[in-house]
Amino acid sequence: MAxxxxxxxxxxxxxxxxxxxxxxxxxxxxxxxxxxGNARKRKTSEYGIQLREKQKAKYTYGVLEKxxxxxxxxxxxxxxxxxxxxxxxxEGRLDNVVYRLGMAPTxxxxxxxxxxxxxxxxxxxxxxxxxxxxxxxxxxxxxxxKSLEVIADALSGFNHSKYPWxxxxxxxxxxxxxxxxxxxxxxxxxxEQLIVExxxx
Numbered sequence: 001m002a003x004x005x006x007x008x009x010x011x012x013x014x015x016x017x018x019x020x021x022x023x024x025x026x027x028x029x030x031x032x033x034x035x036x037g038n039a040r041k042r043k044t045s046e047y048g049i050q051l052r053e054k055q056k057a058k059y060t061y062g063v064l065e066k067x068x069x070x071x072x073x074x075x076x077x078x079x080x081x082x083x084x085x086x087x088x089x090x091e092g093r094l095d096n097v098v099y100r101l102g103m104a105p106t107x108x109x110x111x112x113x114x115x116x117x118x119x120x121x122x123x124x125x126x127x128x129x130x131x132x133x134x135x136x137x138x139x140x141x142x143x144x145x146k147s148l149e150v151i152a153d154a155l156s157g158f159n160h161s162k163y164p165w166x167x168x169x170x171x172x173x174x175x176x177x178x179x180x181x182x183x184x185x186x187x188x189x190x191x192e193q194l195i196v197e198x199x200x201x
Contacts (some may be wrong), residue, residue, distance in 0.1 A: 083192030102158030140174025
């Protein structure tokens with residue numbers, strides 16, 4: 001399956017949450033899409049609830065099924081609580097850190113910046129959105145891309161103090177990954193334990 005490129009509001013309505021950011025349509029139509037979306041809800045099975053949580057995490061971070069499974073397997077082999085480690089691995093992706101640093105308004109836009117070679121890691125251009133960052137690495141805007149209007153607009157008024165695990169340097173338009181975030185520092189409304197239960201079946 002290729003990456004989803006359809007209407008984002010439709011997906012947000014499916015989960016009943018603005019997983020892609022503020023959404024005017026979702027606030028007006030806070031029920032699932034489709035002609036029966038506003039009908040009486042059926043009770044969802046335990047499996048359905050777990051699957052829905054996994055799908056929500058995949059859409060939120062823009063990760064495909066195979067990538068997600070590989071990250072889960074890696075989290076399972078790591079020390080620590082599997083669900084929390086999984087979220088940390090998702091947060092440590094280059095496209096997500098570019099988004100958290102405020103260089104792009106959405107994760108999809110951050111992925112595009114990386115793919116189009118506008119982002120450097122430790123001074124070297126990296127064009128792989130799924131690149132896994134390690135503590136101490138510096139993510140910055142490539143010298144030739146510092147005048148890009150889309151980056152300037154995204155950074156304008158962005159509050160860099162809301163993520164204590166990354167440190168922003170305005171003069172160089174770069175940020176340092178101090179450490180992977182604790183679960184309490186990840187604002188996403190994802191019940192990671194349900195994902196672990198799903199894969200444990």
